[in-house]
Amino acid sequence: MENTTLISIEGLRKDFPTSGGRFTALNGIDLKIGKAEFTGIVGPSGSGKTTLLNIIGSLDSPSEGRVMVLGQSISDLNVKQAALLRRSKLGFIFQSYNLLPVYTVFENVEFPLLLLKLDDSHRRKMVMDTLDWLGLTDKAKSKPAQLSGGECQRVAVARAMVKRPEIVLADEPTANLDAANSHNILKTMVRLNNEFQTTFIFATHDDKVISYLKRKISLIDGKVLKDEITNN
Amino acid sequence: MIRFLLKGILRDKQRSLLPVIVVTIGVMLTVVLYCWLTGILNDSVELSARFSAGHVKIITAEYEKNINQMPNDLALTGVDTLMLKLKNEFPEIKWGQRIHFGGLIDVAGSNGETRAQGPAIGFGIDLFSGDPSEKERFNLAKSLHRGRMPIQPKEILMSEEFSRKLNINPGDTVTLIGSTMYGSMAMFNYTLCGTVIFGAGPMDQGSVVIDLEDVRKALDMNNAASEIVGYLPDNYYNEEKVDKLVIKFNKLFPKSEDKFAPIILTLRQQNDFGKMIDQIKQIGGFMVLIFVFSMSLVLWNAGLLGGLRRYTEFGTRLALGENYSHIYRTIIYESLLIGIIGSISGTFFGLLISLYMQNHGLDLGSIMKNATIMMPAVFHARINTLSFFIGFIPGLISTVVGTALSGIGIYKRKTAQLFKELEA
Numbered sequence: 057m058e059n060t061t062l063i064s065i066e067g068l069r070k071d072f073p074t075s076g077g078r079f080t081a082l083n084g085i086d087l088k089i090g091k092a093e094f095t096g097i098v099g100p101s102g103s104g105k106t107t108l109l110n111i112i113g114s115l116d117s118p119s120e121g122r123v124m125v126l127g128q129s130i131s132d133l134n135v136k137q138a139a140l141l142r143r144s145k146l147g148f149i150f151q152s153y154n155l156l157p158v159y160t161v162f163e164n165v166e167f168p169l170l171l172l173k174l175d176d177s178h179r180r181k182m183v184m185d186t187l188d189w190l191g192l193t194d195k196a197k198s199k200p201a202q203l204s205g206g207e208c209q210r211v212a213v214a215r216a217m218v219k220r221p222e223i224v225l226a227d228e229p230t231a232n233l234d235a236a237n238s239h240n241i242l243k244t245m246v247r248l249n250n251e252f253q254t255t256f257i258f259a260t261h262d263d264k265v266i267s268y269l270k271r272k273i274s275l276i277d278g279k280v281l282k283d284e285i286t287n288n
Numbered sequence: 289m290i291r292f293l294l295k296g297i298l299r300d301k302q303r304s305l306l307p308v309i310v311v312t313i314g315v316m317l318t319v320v321l322y323c324w325l326t327g328i329l330n331d332s333v334e335l336s337a338r339f340s341a342g343h344v345k346i347i348t349a350e351y352e353k354n355i356n357q358m359p360n361d362l363a364l365t366g367v368d369t370l371m372l373k374l375k376n377e378f379p380e381i382k383w384g385q386r387i388h389f390g391g392l393i394d395v396a397g398s399n400g401e402t403r404a405q406g407p408a409i410g411f412g413i414d415l416f417s418g419d420p421s422e423k424e425r426f427n428l429a430k431s432l433h434r435g436r437m438p439i440q441p442k443e444i445l446m447s448e449e450f451s452r453k454l455n456i457n458p459g460d461t462v463t464l465i466g467s468t469m470y471g472s473m474a475m476f477n478y479t480l481c482g483t484v485i486f487g488a489g490p491m492d493q494g495s496v497v498i499d500l501e502d503v504r505k506a507l508d509m510n511n512a513a514s515e516i517v518g519y520l521p522d523n524y525y526n527e528e529k530v531d532k533l534v535i536k537f538n539k540l541f542p543k544s545e546d547k548f549a550p551i552i553l554t555l556r557q558q559n560d561f562g563k564m565i566d567q568i569k570q571i572g573g574f575m576v577l578i579f580v581f582s583m584s585l586v587l588w589n590a591g592l593l594g595g596l597r598r599y600t601e602f603g604t605r606l607a608l609g610e611n612y613s614h615i616y617r618t619i620i621y622e623s624l625l626i627g628i629i630g631s632i633s634g635t636f637f638g639l640l641i642s643l644y645m646q647n648h649g650l651d652l653g654s655i656m657k658n659a660t661i662m663m664p665a666v667f668h669a670r671i672n673t674l675s676f677f678i679g680f681i682p683g684l685i686s687t688v689v690g691t692a693l694s695g696i697g698i699y700k701r702k703t704a705q706l707f708k709e710l711e712a
């Protein structure tokens with residue numbers, strides 16, 4: 057494990073209000089995640105993987121406990137500060153890609169840079185470099201509807217990576233992909249992890265993903281059951 | 289960023305073309321309905337204007353006091369000079385002289401005895417001078433039921449119902465018994481040339497129409513008239529123009545002690561027309577309000593649905609680090625843009641249709657069996673200043689408010705929830 061801690065979680069609990077009271081999705085989580093990790097949160101459906109990832113990604117806030125991400129306490133961020141954190145430091149990859157359908161591949165990848173108000177030529181170079189990296193150069197002008205699922209997810213990876221975020225959060229990134237595409241995407245992410253020292257955190261129960269992980273955090277019923285370094 | 293968002297709207301037809309079309313149609317309907325209603329209400333005012341009140345009416349001060357008795361002993365005199373002066377001073381106004389009179393119509397039997405008799409209200413209007421405007425104002429030709437229009441002196445038109453009551457037909461001779469301007473009895477024979485239907489009960493019961501000069505002869509009213517009616521050039525009662533006219537008239541004919549000096553009355557000042565005009569405006573306003581409101585609901589919902597459809601997009605944009613407030617602002621700007629474009633094009637098309645309806649009217653002559661004097665078969669729309677703006681209420685305000693409300697939905701949801709929705 058690297059020595060720089062990017063994420064530190066202490067005594068995290070997350071309750072959701074339900075019709076009959078409340079449901080505790082996460083209970084007493086303590087974790088530290090360091091720079092350039094390639095970590096997976098694994099566990100059965102309903103174990104709280106997405107909830108944990110959302111809190112790390114400042115898309116949700118803890119009910120109790122302390123979650124520090126890149127030196128900032130998630131519970132203390134207002135919506136603007138949370139948006140700023142996501143915009144500048146975090147990248148997201150979703151199960152269903154969530155590309156903006158009316159925009160081209162180039163424009164989808166460009167969007168995070170527009171939010172950062174980078175200038176035109178700068179943006180262009182970063183987008184083209186990233187597309188090149190992911191082998192998407194000849195698809196730059198295509199719309200998402202014209203791409204295969206594997207290509208869509210590669211575009212999503214490009215969109216997450218283009219601004220060189222500190223942390224990439226990927227929730228079931230291979231769930232909609234076949235085996236070949238899954239391996240392809242995962243190898244790409246390993247490459248990015250090695251090259252740019254980007255921290256990757258997955259939420260998954262896919263064995264293909266698990267086989268690439270360097271660290272596996274097993275979650276059951278909102279608790280960490282096991283936290284192990286794997287021999288990848 | 290703005291360019292990026294504009295690209296998005298333009299490419300997503302569901303987000304641009306569709307709402308613009310919906311707004312355009314809604315606004316167009318609003319504008320057309322408004323102009324239509326204004327037109328119909330206006331027509332009913334114009335009808336009264338044409339038939340009795342004029343846009344303005346000139347009578348003597350004393351005549352006005354007893355106007356219901358049609359006191360022709362108090363009629364305007366020296367009308368020729370008066371008309372000349374009016375035509376000179378107000379060249380844009382169309383003036384018409386009229387005589388109203390009461391009397392008895394007597395039908396003689398073969399031996400000279402009275403066969404039938406009935407009280408009559410008479411209209412003396414210009415039928416023969418060559419200027420057809422008075423005939424047209426009374427819509428006589430189109431309301432003709434039997435016989436033909438008068439073509440020479442001593443011919444009379446009568447309401448159809450009256451002719452039935454008297455049991456006479458075109459070609460028969462009738463005698464008008466009335467009183468002259470100076471109070472003595474007048475008797476004059478006329479040939480019934482045709483019958484008309486007024487379409488209004490009291491007038492159908494016993495009205496006759498005779499050429500003005502004929503009436504003058506019969507009632508000894510040489511160079512006199514009960515009234516002079518005036519009409520604005522476009523046949524549309526415009527209070528501002530009329531008020532200006534009145535001010536000028538009052539300068540030319542200052543108030544005097546002379547009981548027979550001419551005074552001017554506007555349409556509004558006569559009978560209950562003022563109240564009627566106000567009521568008409570209120571009813572019209574109310575109906576338009578209802579329509580604007582329902583149109584607003586439709587467009588509001590369109591705005592709302594447009595927003596809901598895009599929750600996935602908003603969730604993604606939020607996750608990528610865009611601010612709530614920025615997303616909210618952009619959708620408001622988008623809806624403003626759509627509202628403005630839709631309102632402008634809707635107003636344009638609405639006015640185009642209304643303009644056609646204003647100039648040509650909708651002729652229901654084939655549906656309505658008989659056109660009458662009081663019920664014209666052609667309905668016109670009418671464009672006024674408000675026609676240019678009314679469509680913007682549903683077009684712009686509702687679209688934006690609908691979007692604004694649907695946008696609050698994004699605020700209310702926690703980011704993660706929006707997110708859950710997009711994962712589902």
Ligand SMILES: Nc1ncnc2c1ncn2[C@@H]1O[C@H](COP(=O)(O)OP(=O)(O)OP(=O)(O)O)[C@@H](O)[C@H]1O
Nearest residue numbers: 072073074079081100101102103104105106107108
């Ligand atoms: N907004 C919410 N309101 C109520 N309950 C919620 C909410 N979000 C999650 N939960 C509950 O919390 C638990 C954990 O959910 P979470 O989505 O984190 O599971 P997961 O491990 O990601 O499962 P999966 O593998 O199916 O994606 C589930 O039982 C879920 O029903």
Ligand SMILES: [Mg+2]
Nearest residue numbers: 105106107259
């Ligand atoms: Mg999940």
